Amino acid sequence: MDSVREEKVEEVIREYDSSRDSLISILQDVQSEYRYLPESILKLVARKLGLPLIQVYGVATFFKAFSLKPRGKHLLSVCLGTACHVRGAPAVLDEVERKLCIGPGETSEDMQFTLETVNCLGACALGPIMVMDGEYHGQMVPGKVQGTINRCKKSPRGGKK
Amino acid sequence: MVELTIDGIKTSVPEGTTVLEAAREMGIIIPALCYHPGLTPYGACRVCIVEVVKGSQSLLEASCTLPVAQGQTIITSSAKVSQARKVIIELLLAACPNSKTLQDLAASMGVNRVRFKIKDKNCILCGLCVRYCKEQMQSGGIGFVGRGTSRRVATAFGETPEECRNCNGCEWICPVCERACMAGSLTDGVCGRCLNLAPVETCPVCTHCSEAVGSSGHRVY
Numbered sequence: 082m083d084s085v086r087e088e089k090v091e092e093v094i095r096e097y098d099s100s101r102d103s104l105i106s107i108l109q110d111v112q113s114e115y116r117y118l119p120e121s122i123l124k125l126v127a128r129k130l131g132l133p134l135i136q137v138y139g140v141a142t143f144f145k146a147f148s149l150k151p152r153g154k155h156l157l158s159v160c161l162g163t164a165c166h167v168r169g170a171p172a173v174l175d176e177v178e179r180k181l182c183i184g185p186g187e188t189s190e191d192m193q194f195t196l197e198t199v200n201c202l203g204a205c206a207l208g209p210i211m212v213m214d215g216e217y218h219g220q221m222v223p224g225k226v227q228g229t230i231n232r233c234k235k236s237p238r239g240g241k242k
Numbered sequence: 243m244v245e246l247t248i249d250g251i252k253t254s255v256p257e258g259t260t261v262l263e264a265a266r267e268m269g270i271i272i273p274a275l276c277y278h279p280g281l282t283p284y285g286a287c288r289v290c291i292v293e294v295v296k297g298s299q300s301l302l303e304a305s306c307t308l309p310v311a312q313g314q315t316i317i318t319s320s321a322k323v324s325q326a327r328k329v330i331i332e333l334l335l336a337a338c339p340n341s342k343t344l345q346d347l348a349a350s351m352g353v354n355r356v357r358f359k360i361k362d363k364n365c366i367l368c369g370l371c372v373r374y375c376k377e378q379m380q381s382g383g384i385g386f387v388g389r390g391t392s393r394r395v396a397t398a399f400g401e402t403p404e405e406c407r408n409c410n411g412c413e414w415i416c417p418v419c420e421r422a423c424m425a426g427s428l429t430d431g432v433c434g435r436c437l438n439l440a441p442v443e444t445c446p447v448c449t450h451c452s453e454a455v456g457s458s459g460h461r462v463y
């Protein structure tokens with residue numbers, strides 16, 4: 082692990098006073114930096130907080146928001162909750178899969194996109210919903226997928242979250 | 243001291259005792275899989291459920307995590323309890339069809355079939371190993387990872403953890419991953435790794451209850 086990374090992680094941990102109770106927040110901040118949680122970093126966090134590695138690993142694998150696999154620059158989640166499902170989310174998902182050539186949970190080879198599915202975002206009235214880099218796109222239809230992806234590609238900062 | 247009635251018998255136990263412990267103290271056997279005297283109660287397996295009478299109604303509660311309360315009335319083996327326990331053990335068996343402990347427990351309850359889809363996971367997520375590792379070995383080498391249906395016991399990144407003391411306690415305490423004893427194939431008949439070397443004392447009328455509760459829960463009455 083390069084020392085730049087290490088310093089960054091140490092900085093985050095310091096921000097939280099090396100408090101074990103802040104493990105989730107620390108992981109969140111670290112993840113927003115690297116878009117995923119590399120093994121070496123989890124080990125570093127565990128060492129710095131004086132926690133058994135398994136405890137950090139358990140938390141990291143428990144929450145869906147954390148990823149142990151590298152994620153693309155842009156994160157795309159399609160809601161497959163009940164409301165979105167009946168409003169046609171599967172067709173939207175199919176279209177996204179076709180356009181990006183990846184399935185749910187996968188990352189495109191050029192490390193640009195990661196596709197995920199979620200079960201309800203709490204905005205059912207807007208369904209079917211697709212979230213692109215934290216931005217909600219409601220009332221999605223397959224026809225709008227390409228356009229949304231194109232717009233996102235142009236945005237300079239993506240993948241935060 | 244707290245007074246309560248278990249199966250119609252009045253008893254008084256110190257505050258903070260659990261219903262399971264109070265019942266065992268009286269010689270009443272309640273099956274338990276995730277309970278261990280030396281570990282914090284966890285309430286995961288639910289086979290220890292008992293009926294708590296409240297007026298004309300009754301609730302089913304896990305006795306291992308239920309603290310005694312003044313005037314409580316507990317029934318440990320009613321039709322309601324045994325029916326619920328049967329379903330629970332059936333569900334557990336579906337996850338670990340090959341476990342002798344579970345099979346014995348099921349048999350003792352008269353369960354001889356599993357109606358649920360068998361998904362052999364070799365673990366009932368009782369958390370005994372995790373608690374043992376953490377509380378008795380102060381190690382914390384293993385833990386639960388994932389969640390929901392993919393929750394399982396594992397080490398971080400599948401590697402042998404640094405903290406592990408090689409005590410083998412996790413394997414020993416596990417109610418389902420019994421290691422087949424190879425004592426017979428060894429020269430002196432004892433492999434030395436067995437932690438149950440002390441002969442298990444039996445009651446005058448042995449009902450083989452320890453087979454159901456596990457030797458760790460064995461008490462001589």
Ligand code: SF4
Nearest residue numbers: 375406407409410412
């Ligand atoms: S063998 Fe290792 S992992 Fe298992 S209980 Fe002992 S210290 Fe923990």
Ligand code: SF4
Nearest residue numbers: 365366368369371416
């Ligand atoms: S491995 Fe055994 S002791 Fe550990 S949680 Fe699973 S069933 Fe319980």
Ligand code: FES
Nearest residue numbers: 160162165202205
């Ligand atoms: S089902 Fe998609 S937001 Fe609720």
Ligand code: FES
Nearest residue numbers: 276287288290306
């Ligand atoms: S022994 Fe009470 S829930 Fe497992």
